[in-house]
Amino acid sequence: MNYLLRGIGVVAAVGVFSLLAFSLPSGDAHGDGGGNVLPRTTNKAWQQECASCHIAYSPAFLPKASWRRLMGGLDQHFGENASLDPATQADILRFLEANAADSGTSRMGSRVMQSMGTNQAPSRITETRWFVRKHDEVSKSVWSRKSIGSAANCAACHRQAEQGVFDEDTVRIPKQ
Amino acid sequence: MIKHLLYGGLAVLGMASAVAAADSPASLMAQYAQQAGVPISGLSASRGAALYRTEHPGRNGEAVSCAGCHTANPTQAGRTRVGKRIEPLAPAANPQRFTDAAKVEKWFRRNCQDVLQRECSAQEKGDFIAWLSQAR
Numbered sequence: 001m002n003y004l005l006r007g008i009g010v011v012a013a014v015g016v017f018s019l020l021a022f023s024l025p026s027g028d029a030h031g032d033g034g035g036n037v038l039p040r041t042t043n044k045a046w047q048q049e050c051a052s053c054h055i056a057y058s059p060a061f062l063p064k065a066s067w068r069r070l071m072g073g074l075d076q077h078f079g080e081n082a083s084l085d086p087a088t089q090a091d092i093l094r095f096l097e098a099n100a101a102d103s104g105t106s107r108m109g110s111r112v113m114q115s116m117g118t119n120q121a122p123s124r125i126t127e128t129r130w131f132v133r134k135h136d137e138v139s140k141s142v143w144s145r146k147s148i149g150s151a152a153n154c155a156a157c158h159r160q161a162e163q164g165v166f167d168e169d170t171v172r173i174p175k176q
Numbered sequence: 177m178i179k180h181l182l183y184g185g186l187a188v189l190g191m192a193s194a195v196a197a198a199d200s201p202a203s204l205m206a207q208y209a210q211q212a213g214v215p216i217s218g219l220s221a222s223r224g225a226a227l228y229r230t231e232h233p234g235r236n237g238e239a240v241s242c243a244g245c246h247t248a249n250p251t252q253a254g255r256t257r258v259g260k261r262i263e264p265l266a267p268a269a270n271p272q273r274f275t276d277a278a279k280v281e282k283w284f285r286r287n288c289q290d291v292l293q294r295e296c297s298a299q300e301k302g303d304f305i306a307w308l309s310q311a312r
Contacts, residue, residue, distance in 0.1 A: 053256045079235060080257070081286040153259040 041105075041164075043095035045088050053082065055155050055162050057125060059099035060109035065121035067096040078124075126151045138173075147174040201267050201274040201309040208302030219299075224307025227300055232291055240291050250311050266311040274305055 041059065050056040059067065071093040075083045084092070101109035101116075115129040122128050135151070143151050154161040160170045209216045227242070228250065234240035245262060246254040251269035254262035264270040274280055280301075288296035296304070 051260075054258045054260055075289075081289040083286060084282075147259075149257075149259040156259060 041099050043092065045091045046095050049084060049088060049092060051162075053080075054152055057154075058108070058164060059096045059103075060101050060106045061112060061125040061128070061131075062100065063102040063113065063116070063121060064097045064100040065119075066123065067093065067100055069121060070123065071096065142173060145174060145176055147176060198275050199277045199280070201305050204274050204277060204280060205302050205305050205309070207277070208298045208305070211298035212302060214299065214302075219302040219306040221303070221307040221310055223300075224303035224305070227296075227304055228307060232293070234290070235293070242287065242291060250308055266308050268312050273308070 046059075047056050062070075070077075071089055074089065075081050097103065099105050099109075101112040103109065112128055112130045115133065116122075125131055131151075142148065148156040154166075157171050157173045158166050159172055160167075205219055206216055209219055212218070228246075229241060229243050229248070231239040231241045231244075245256060246265050250266040251264050253264055256262060263272070265273055267273045284296050284301055288294065288300075
């Protein structure tokens, strides 16, 4: 066998290996934290890409159908172009589906589903009945305070939101 | 045989690291200038500054510009529409900027669409980096 053929063989072997390695779902769940603490579920692309503009919202906040629609329209993502390369997009969607509210993998997800009609697929977490009920004591003027801006900015009040902690004890509503 | 496999493996690793070699503002400017068919001296920091600052009508009719989120001074941190911090764009304040060609292309693709409602040209991208590289 000449060197060229061997070289090609090695390149092919490495290629096949990396294809296999990267096509496996890369999400990793570590059990439900219970209560208002989300399971420590992470995926590198989800964290890196989604959290470049807002906190990486937990998959448990919306059902699979919502995530599918959202990931299919990233070029018009709530008024902004958030398009991704196809491989990253598929990797993130797999992770979102595997841990979605209706995947049965978290208590938080089950609660979100309890207050949702079957076949419902809201576009926004803030549209779910679960979210609305949880925040019914927060008035409109609070959401529009300068340091909060909008209900999409979880971390403005839930100071440990980026760590998946939404316990009431960790809530501090900014005064302005 | 094992030796040959080892050499083959090393060659593959060598190729992989060449692909992953870090980009820099200077190397990206050179690439964009080449794509635009101009010498590097044909890139203009002042045109880049104008591109950064000029307001355009956005999708919802409101005025949008790069400076709108990144602030008027690119050595300062900006804020996304939902309030998350954006690290400074100017390499002088944030050495991570313009060191990954794929990331740079991703954000030009997205943000040029959002601000200009079209893709940016290679010339515009080169001008933009020329302006940010000298922002202090």
